[in-house]
Amino acid sequence: MLSQIDKQIFRTWRQYAVEPHIAKLTGRVIRATGPRIAVIGNCQAFGIAYAMKVMNPSAVVDHFSAIGHAKASMDLLVKTLDTYDYIFTHDFLAGHLRGGGDSEELRSRLPKTTLTPAISFAAFHPDLIYIEDKSQPLHGFIFGPVGPYHSALALFAYRAGLSVDEARALFNENVFQALGYFDVWNDAARELLETSKARFGVDLSEDLMKWARRGVFMYSILHPKSFVLFDIARRMWEKVGLKPPSTDFSYYEIHDLARAEIFPVYPGIAKVFGAQGGYLFKLQNHHLANSVGDFLNLPQYLTASFKTYEKAGPERLSNARVDAWIADEQTKNLLLGLARENLKAGLTPTL
Structure with missing residues (x-):
């Protein structure tokens, strides 16, 4: 059975190599004329990818799930991701891809890859x-x-x-x-802020205060609500030099992790x-x-x-x-x- 990442690789090559030729022959106008953006990672990756699409509807934004076992190898993933202008990835371990390969290898082979924080926060669910x-x-x-x-x-x-x-x-x-x-x-906040700054180079202190004012912002220790992921997406765009627009994300948000x-x-x-x-x-x-x-x-x-x-x-x-x-x-x-x-x-x- 093909994994999500296998299916996304197939879709990527269809979108990148096949659809432009079909559009040229048929005269169909391709709407996605903005940058190509790939988001790889755990259960939070889809929410980040969706937020990036909301921020720029003209962009091609694709989600690659680093969960489960894929038939694709690291070589094929690297070749696929190299077609994107921006790549964002969570940390992931070897074992998802055939033949091994983790997020550190991906970053070494594709330096344009930006490491993205995965939010972990235990204060609401200490048990x-x-x-x-x-x-x-x-x-x-x-x-x-x-x-x-x-x-x-x-x-x-x-x-x-x-x-x-x-x-x-x-x-x-x-x-x-x-x-x-x-x-x-206090310990949960300290761990989140220190790790985000040291490992990922982003300061989430203002974001954490904003999330806290909205009440409970996690469904579990590792599943944040969608507005948290929107803010992470915005921070990642700022880090690579993209300018996030002023968008009322609450009007378009979907609570994917609530499923x-x-x-x-x-x-x-x-x-x-x-x-x-x-x-x-x-x-x-x-x-x-x-x-x-x-x-x-x-x-x-x-x-x-x-x-x-x-x-x-x-x-x-x-x-x-x-x-x-x-x-x-x-x-x-x-x-x-x-x-x-x-x-x-x-x-x-x-x-």
Whole structure:
């Protein structure tokens, strides 16, 4: 089966080498007369590419997804991308392309390539973790009811032998306080700003303040809302000398990443940011034309998570944070005690 990047390579050569000749023969006017722009990367790359198209509708803007395995080699990708005037790429590891090759090799072979930041921000979702599956060489994660997104509290509860009801009792403010979930903002902001400046050469401090004024700007740790990606696209244009026009992006924005899984902002944490929170977990649905999708409340999510962990087996359920909680008797006993106290008090949230 061809990957998205394989299909995009085919489309690129059709657009670049075939369509101009057809247009010349038929007299058809080609509308895309601006620069050719390629955006390569992870799940955020489409949103950046779309924003760039909004900023210049006459440009050819193509998205290459560095997710999954492609049949194309680095040689073919480089030959294809060399037809573009501007290339923007996220960091990506070897393994996506046949025969290897990562983003550093791409940049060395095509110096016109600009490294683009991928936004990561944990303050709204401090409980969200990934469970690595070391039996898988690429994207090796345990997938559960909400894809790769797991709750550290849920995993702890399962490994500590708690019931689903006892696990629900962990989802309360006294537990969040004990674990430092209310104190993540400063570290998350510092990491984002320092990495963006040191690794990518962009200062996002003003952008972060603007995003924060709009409330919760992430669907998960790695999935920002579309206006965040628009600002990243604008910064990338400025970096390569393109002048972003004044555009009301909110009128044209599409929330592409909202089709994927959405991890809730827990009520106690949302309150810190003046937002409304909940325990509604959205399942991925990339086929909105066929179905409106589905959601899980907290008991449903925990029940499904426990089934996932039971099926995977305890030897595959390693996460550094939860491992540390389990290994530290003081932390483990604190969480177990809070679970029992909250359960006795009837503090078992659902939504």
